[in-house]
Amino acid sequence: MRRSAPALRATAAAPLLLAALALAAAPAHAQQPAPDTPLQAQYRATAGRIIAAALADSGAWAKMARITDTYGNRLAGSDALERALEDILRTMQQEGLENAHAEPVMVPRWVRGEESAELVEPRGQPLPMLGLGGSVGTPRGGITAPVLVVSTFDELTRRAAEARGKIVLFDEVWQGYGPTVQYRGRAAVAAARVGAVAALIRSVTPFPLRTPHTGAMYYDSAVARVPAAALTVEDAMLLHRMQDRGQRVVVHLTMAARTLPDSPSRNVMGEIRGSEHPEEVVVIGGHTDSWDVGQGAMDDMGGVVVSWEAVRLLQRLGLRPRRTIRVVGWVNEENGDRGGEGYRDAHRDQLANHVLAIESDGGVFRPTGFGFTGTDSALALVRQIGALLLPLGADTVSRGGGGTDINPMTQLGVPSMGLNDDGTRYFWYHHTNADTPDKLDPREMAQCVAAMAVMAYVVADMPERLPWGVPAGR
């Protein structure tokens, strides 16, 4: 069933539709456990074996800790990342993963350099900060300017006349990641549009311990490029209170950030080759790069490792599925998406045989299930498989989900999935110096391995291929 990807998106898998709708109509958690479907009956024992073996092993945590301790954080273009990638590839080969290899990708190279911020008026105080990824630096010697604190883009629009020559600080309270991260992305453009000389944001997090959070920001070619950095939540609130008391607030900001020419990097991958349809692939993975702070343990070496250990677990159990399972460590998720785009481009003529893509990039805390993007008939099938994860509490397969690295494939019709987990503390650590191995729990990571292994294995092995295609509008 080869298909050219985009054309068939909306019509994929029509024959399965009626059966799928019937299954989808059944409540996910009935009071009485529903009797097994034939698919569930076929794989329940194997799923139980996979789960038991996964939970008996803390190898995922140890591997994640070893790699992140050894190489530290791994921004695209850094030596640390390249040495980590060499290690991962060498380890995959030593472990006997099949077809372990790297595929070259050029990545952007942003370098933070020395940076600092200091409150100058009404009193002196260092302001812990992190420049935002992609920002330009300040002039040598830095910028010293009065600060205009606003809560929102709307407030800046209303107070535009006050912004000229100032540093604009957006003190937007956490409203969930999606809405709040707009300020990280767009602060510099919004500030420059009204004549400000720099943009600061309140770190994008619901809970801080005077912890700055970095992340990507964007310029607009029609607007002057001004430096942009994140202050801590505490200091954004402090400066806001000072302004509210009628005090003049002045900050000195110094950033040596710069963007260097693109540099070579790679996606790394290995496989269990399928026994009957090796050309059909279930691809799973996470991203190997991180921001240049902390150790990139949760975001996202943990995601790479639970995918990798899922494949290793199947290998150790002697479970070779009909189709190929490929684990990929994509590169440059944080500030360029070149890994995901490069994979799509390198495998463009095989995407119609990419049966499913699963990414883990939301932390590897206690898994709750998966989010799925694809046809209704495919959703009904993966929900049957998800139900096999009930012993882990990871049996909820919700509509919608994927990942930044697999999104270029999703756009071309590859059914896509993201591992979901307990995200309570994810944004406490996200893009900070506190993203370290201790934040992850060996048992929870083993549960993630189990969930990834069961889902990938059953989709790769089940007699009928998962219906392909992603409905328009997703």
Add this chain to the structure above:
Amino acid sequence: MRRSAPALRATAAAPLLLAALALAAAPAHAQQPAPDTPLQAQYRATAGRIIAAALADSGAWAKMARITDTYGNRLAGSDALERALEDILRTMQQEGLENAHAEPVMVPRWVRGEESAELVEPRGQPLPMLGLGGSVGTPRGGITAPVLVVSTFDELTRRAAEARGKIVLFDEVWQGYGPTVQYRGRAAVAAARVGAVAALIRSVTPFPLRTPHTGAMYYDSAVARVPAAALTVEDAMLLHRMQDRGQRVVVHLTMAARTLPDSPSRNVMGEIRGSEHPEEVVVIGGHTDSWDVGQGAMDDMGGVVVSWEAVRLLQRLGLRPRRTIRVVGWVNEENGDRGGEGYRDAHRDQLANHVLAIESDGGVFRPTGFGFTGTDSALALVRQIGALLLPLGADTVSRGGGGTDINPMTQLGVPSMGLNDDGTRYFWYHHTNADTPDKLDPREMAQCVAAMAVMAYVVADMPERLPWGVPAGR
């Protein structure tokens, strides 16, 4: 009923003993609310008025924020502390507190200076740190030495032969503050005893975001003085994992810490003078100094301010008790206790008329009640008063409690009490850059004001004086 303090400690208040024992035998929370005692009947309406007025006012939070925003952190001997004390005294006078004045105290003066730590082997990485208060500095240029990581003092004893010339890092996991803070206090002496050149500890906290925690440490005149600093929990664990993998761990530590001559400071205080027994005093308060990080909001300007606002609230309500209520901001709790000792010395011949001392130095989160140190008969009475705080959920008066600043009085027989609150997050912020006003909640602070005001007012006003004395062994 004047008494010279120490002599009467064990025999105080014998006449009330039988009645008190009868009351103490009643369960604190019976299924049916117990009928009011005469004391409760007398004060229930007033307590309700105090609570209602306190909860209608967020002045405590605003005052705490204004002072800590304006002056920042306030280590003993710093200009910031002295300017904050001038502000507090001036404000008390402007508010019309009676007898608002300062009493001089000499305080130690420890200066942190520039400091840093860096992992040198097996890879380079900055190690966020805070020198411990009282530590000596390193030689100019710092110390570079291999690290021996141990979990406990016992492990260091077993591995003493490995410690010579090394930096010893104590990676003791959080066991609660009391046991774990032993490592902060005694690490330097333990390390120096086995020939180490410096001591590092894992920060004393149950939850970190790569956050170092400072605090006091101690030397022993018989042991060489080596520098001592706290690493973050994350980095202590990192270095421990590296050692466990057989890697050689080397750290470079630079500290310019030094101790200067004592400098003048003061306790600040104000009163509502008693209408019948002005010489009898209920003293309440917290400490004005903080460590030289963060803003010392929770520890302990919040405690000073809830005590202060309790007195202000009574003043506004026109509630002048029979006895005097004095609010005190003691100085130098963090690294010398000179404020508490100085107050005791300045008021030594009035301590027998100090009816009760209440300190708030455990954060001003949601109040749960008080801990009390005194005679059983006095405990029975303050439990009756505590029950009036049931609407706040702050009605539990447990045996044992006080505060560092009032402890010199407790030792001489003054009945003593500490405000108890929900301490869930207290040690997340304790002695860090994250001790800032946003961690405190205006409504919870108002509840603390209510609890302090009701307890202080009723003890100061009730017809019978609270039995004096503290049993031997407390």
